Amino acid sequence: MSAELAVATDRLTKLYRGNVLAVDRLDLQVRRGEIYAFLGLNGAGKSTTIRMLLGMVRPSAGHAELFGQRVHGGATDLWRRVGHLVESATAYPELTVRENLDIARRLAGMRDAAAVDRVIERLALEPYAERRASTLSLGNLQRLALARALLPAPELLVLDEPANGLDPAGVIEIRELLRGLAADAGVTVFMSSHILGEVDRLATRIGIVHRGRLVEELDHDALEEHRDRRLEVEARDVDHAETTLREAGFSPRKRIASDRSVVLEVREPRALDAPDEVAVLLVAARNPPTRLAVARESLEDHFIRLTRVDQEELP
Amino acid sequence: MSGFVVAVRTEMLKARRSRVPWGVAIGFSLAPLVTGLFMVILKDPERARSLGLLGAKAQLTAGTADWPTYIDLLGQAVAVGGAVLFAFLTAWVFGREFADKTVRGLLANPTSRGTIVLAKATVVATWGLVTTAWVLALGLLIGGLIDLPGWSPSEGMATVMAIALAAVLTVALQGWAAFFASAGRGYIAPLAWTVAMVALSQILTVLGWGAWFPWSVPAILAGAGGAAVEPVGPGGIGLVVVTAAVSLAATIVWWERADQTG
Numbered sequence: 001m002s003a004e005l006a007v008a009t010d011r012l013t014k015l016y017r018g019n020v021l022a023v024d025r026l027d028l029q030v031r032r033g034e035i036y037a038f039l040g041l042n043g044a045g046k047s048t049t050i051r052m053l054l055g056m057v058r059p060s061a062g063h064a065e066l067f068g069q070r071v072h073g074g075a076t077d078l079w080r081r082v083g084h085l086v087e088s089a090t091a092y093p094e095l096t097v098r099e100n101l102d103i104a105r106r107l108a109g110m111r112d113a114a115a116v117d118r119v120i121e122r123l124a125l126e127p128y129a130e131r132r133a134s135t136l137s138l139g140n141l142q143r144l145a146l147a148r149a150l151l152p153a154p155e156l157l158v159l160d161e162p163a164n165g166l167d168p169a170g171v172i173e174i175r176e177l178l179r180g181l182a183a184d185a186g187v188t189v190f191m192s193s194h195i196l197g198e199v200d201r202l203a204t205r206i207g208i209v210h211r212g213r214l215v216e217e218l219d220h221d222a223l224e225e226h227r228d229r230r231l232e233v234e235a236r237d238v239d240h241a242e243t244t245l246r247e248a249g250f251s252p253r254k255r256i257a258s259d260r261s262v263v264l265e266v267r268e269p270r271a272l273d274a275p276d277e278v279a280v281l282l283v284a285a286r287n288p289p290t291r292l293a294v295a296r297e298s299l300e301d302h303f304i305r306l307t308r309v310d311q312e313e314l315p
Numbered sequence: 316m317s318g319f320v321v322a323v324r325t326e327m328l329k330a331r332r333s334r335v336p337w338g339v340a341i342g343f344s345l346a347p348l349v350t351g352l353f354m355v356i357l358k359d360p361e362r363a364r365s366l367g368l369l370g371a372k373a374q375l376t377a378g379t380a381d382w383p384t385y386i387d388l389l390g391q392a393v394a395v396g397g398a399v400l401f402a403f404l405t406a407w408v409f410g411r412e413f414a415d416k417t418v419r420g421l422l423a424n425p426t427s428r429g430t431i432v433l434a435k436a437t438v439v440a441t442w443g444l445v446t447t448a449w450v451l452a453l454g455l456l457i458g459g460l461i462d463l464p465g466w467s468p469s470e471g472m473a474t475v476m477a478i479a480l481a482a483v484l485t486v487a488l489q490g491w492a493a494f495f496a497s498a499g500r501g502y503i504a505p506l507a508w509t510v511a512m513v514a515l516s517q518i519l520t521v522l523g524w525g526a527w528f529p530w531s532v533p534a535i536l537a538g539a540g541g542a543a544v545e546p547v548g549p550g551g552i553g554l555v556v557v558t559a560a561v562s563l564a565a566t567i568v569w570w571e572r573a574d575q576t577g
Contacts, residue, residue: 054423056423056576076427079423082423090416090419090420099328103325107322107420107426108425
């Protein structure tokens with residue numbers, strides 16, 4: 001595997017006791033400097049994959065490499081280059097924020113004590129620095145966990161739900177922080193998240209895992225092209241509009257919108273490329289559209305569509 | 316600074332800031348206080364009754380109020396109490412990482428997992444032995460304050476050394492509590508293991524096999540079981556050492572090889 005890759009897995013598989021196949025022959029390649037979002041439903045195999053990448057869980061078959069170096073629990077030098085947040089944020093409750101970070105610094109073999117101050121400032125934890133972790137809100141505990149991940153100035157950040165518990169301002173702040181780290185310092189970010197809107201804004205590449213298998217992996221730009229597009233049409237007489245469009249050779253489908261209104265969806269490329277022609281058709285039929293818009297499938301809709309596919313249909 | 320020293324310092328910081336290790340130290344300090352109270356009662360039962368320390372019809376049959384009895388009782392309290400209290404300490408030092416899920420921060424880390432285990436074991440040993448030294452010092456002070464008769468410097472110090480050796484062996488046997496706290500990912504398994512071993516050691520001592528059962532050895536050395544029990548020889552102590560070494564190795568191997576899903 002190339003050393004240009006920050007993360008690579010080769011047929012990575014984990015079969016837990018009881019014949020539970022958590023990860024099934026997963027092949028991943030994450031280039032340096034990418035922000036790679038790893039998406040999947042609960043139980044899809046995201047956390048097990050992350051744990052195998054971090055040497056916390058041993059693969060049943062296949063292997064993982066970070067920076068071209070094979071991962072195993074005792075690979076102590078490798079972990080100098082990796083910051084991580086696995087599942088929920090945790091900290092020693094009896095220690096202060098500063099002490100939690102300071103012991104992480106020492107165990108990481110870092111001599112620069114000022115690194116703790118810098119990361120406290122970066123994650124806006126100054127007001128809480130001398131507070132015990134047990135008194136922190138969920139959001140600030142998450143900030144502390146992120147601070148610990150960022151502390152060693154890692155080349156690779158492996159983050160499981162980094163925005164968990166953060167308020168909207170915090171989510172934006174972390175997004176900008178991660179984007180800046182990738183753009184300015186070339187840090188590779190491998191993250192899982194349930195906040196798909198956030199992933200859509202941040203990730204440069206997205207992998208979707210379902211039942212332990214990678215069902216789709218796309219660059220963000222390619223994903224744009226991949227997403228389902230449709231022309232949404234609303235009219236006073238929807239049935240009449242549907243007949244008009246069918247007579248013109250379109251195949252409209254009715255859908256009940258969240259506000260209970262009936263919407264016609266047209267997917268033919270000529271409708272998407274020239275929606276004005278559809279409008280002209282309806283006006284000529286004395287049933288002008290009350291709304292006409294080209295809608296693009298959200299990442300959330302795309303994700304749901306993909307993960308609804310049955311295991312048997314997967315490649 | 317070596318990784319081991321750094322790991323010991325971080326573990327010591329956690330111990331200092333938590334209530335559990337201090338609770339263990341305070342609980343252990345009750346041993347000389349209660350033993351001393353028994354001596355006060357035995358020394359003058361009538362006065363103890365008038366002070367409300369002893370019920371009107373109650374009698375204490377712990378022996379006579381003298382140094383040999385006092386040290387003997389103190390030794391038994393240290394051996395049995397130490398087995399349980401050190402297990403609490405070990406269960407906390409190892410099990411809390413799993414109960415609080417803080418173990419994740421210790422795994423993909425430049426400090427090796429083996430170093431972390433050794434650092435934790437060092438903290439348990441240090442805390443246990445310092446607490447024992449404090450309890451013995453407190454015991455001698457209380458014995459002196461009560462003004463017990465029968466002090467023989469040579470016999471007294473020999474008994475104190477036997478108790479100290481018992482404490483060292485009791486601490487060494489906590490390796491299995493560490494293993495079960497890790498493999499059981501919490502506090503229940505090591506405490507259940509300890510209760511089982513304490514109960515088994517009582518049974519085997521009564522049956523005459525105590526000198527060869529590692530968990531009975533410290534208590535027998537400390538004087539529990541009396542003169543009727545077969546004394547512990549180098550073989551019995553060797554078994555404790557081997558058991559401790561195997562348990563520590565098993566704990567390190569578990570940390571390094573087991574799937575960490577918690």
